Amino acid sequence: AQLSKQRAQQRCQAAMAAHIDAAAALVQQFTSAGCIIADPQAAAAKLGALIQGGPSNLTVIADFDRTLTGAKSASAHQVVAGVLSEPFRDVERRLFAHYYPIEQNLNMPLSEKIPLMEEWYRANHLTMVQEYVSRDMIADGVRKARDSGAFFARDGAADLLALLRQREVATQILSAGLKDVVEEALIELFNLPKWESPTDVNTGEPTSRDPIRVISNGMKFHPKAGWLEGFTEPLIHMYNKSQSVVDEGKGVLVNALVIGDGLGDANMSEGGASLDCALKIGYLNDPSDDGKAKYAAAFDIVVDGTQGLAPVRAIVDRVISR
Numbered sequence: 001a002q003l004s005k006q007r008a009q010q011r012c013q014a015a016m017a018a019h020i021d022a023a024a025a026l027v028q029q030f031t032s033a034g035c036i037i038a039d040p041q042a043a044a045a046k047l048g049a050l051i052q053g054g055p056s057n058l059t060v061i062a063d064f065d066r067t068l069t070g071a072k073s074a075s076a077h078q079v080v081a082g083v084l085s086e087p088f089r090d091v092e093r094r095l096f097a098h099y100y101p102i103e104q105n106l107n108m109p110l111s112e113k114i115p116l117m118e119e120w121y122r123a124n125h126l127t128m129v130q131e132y133v134s135r136d137m138i139a140d141g142v143r144k145a146r147d148s149g150a151f152f153a154r155d156g157a158a159d160l161l162a163l164l165r166q167r168e169v170a171t172q173i174l175s176a177g178l179k180d181v182v183e184e185a186l187i188e189l190f191n192l193p194k195w196e197s198p199t200d201v202n203t204g205e206p207t208s209r210d211p212i213r214v215i216s217n218g219m220k221f222h223p224k225a226g227w228l229e230g231f232t233e234p235l236i237h238m239y240n241k242s243q244s245v246v247d248e249g250k251g252v253l254v255n256a257l258v259i260g261d262g263l264g265d266a267n268m269s270e271g272g273a274s275l276d277c278a279l280k281i282g283y284l285n286d287p288s289d290d291g292k293a294k295y296a297a298a299f300d301i302v303v304d305g306t307q308g309l310a311p312v313r314a315i316v317d318r319v320i321s322r
Helices: 002-032 040-053 076-081 086-104 110-129 135-148 157-166 179-188 263-267 289-298 310-320
Strands: 058-062 170-178 212-217 219-221 228-231 255-260 277-284 301-304
Touching (some): 002 040, 002 301, 040 255, 076 170, 086 110, 135 179, 157 212, 157 310, 170 179, 255 263, 289 301
Parallel strands (some): 058 255, 170 212, 255 277
16 A cells, blocks of 8 residues: 555656646747746746646636737727717726826836726716616627727637637636626627526526636616616726635635736736635736836736737646646
């Protein structure tokens, strides 16, 4: 029995060593491709842990605007603005001109920035409620922005999402945008069919759940009139996007692959239970020397914002092929 235990331990150690070697090779590949990796050894160790854990222990947590969509793509809020009145668009533009530089200010303390971000979102949402917005208008807005070329997926995103669903890898799209727009975009922009689950013959309840979940600001429509009347709470903005807004912080993560384009996105795996390891990939859409330094400190791997999701796909492929 002792010999069998020793052999099992040896096999486990050999497998882990192979995973670390594979992870180190991927990290070297990313570095050669121009990614910024401040601590290659730490990144390889985290990646090795993800590979060791396999797909059943992996949760992919991805931002939506300008992460799954392109660096210059319209945001979810801008997609809706495109089908609303000119007075609304004028207010939206003025709010953006005032608050976006604050969002992008890398030197402002979060304690000062967060109240202003909440102020921005609530002002935008309050103005939107004053418009006669229907569900059909949301779908029309997504298609209109897609067809004009203003709303587009980052290269490789559609294939990645299809793979994650096919292999049933738990995936959170954690967005400070609009849930209804993101869900429509998954169909219209990413060619991901609406999830259809078989139902239990006795209860009529679905027997499975889409592994891809959207956690974002939901639009609430009047049950009879059909017009937008409010938004779900809590308000999700770019600096409170964490597991605290997912299942009230009661969800369990084992290993997480975090993908985002804002410094706040680096916290998306925080606040949950039982997190063992999180590998964080940041897309630097607005490069500067200061930005590179701050992103390298917040993310394990920093990718040029003009690039596609090839590094993410390479990691997922390696994890699911374990």
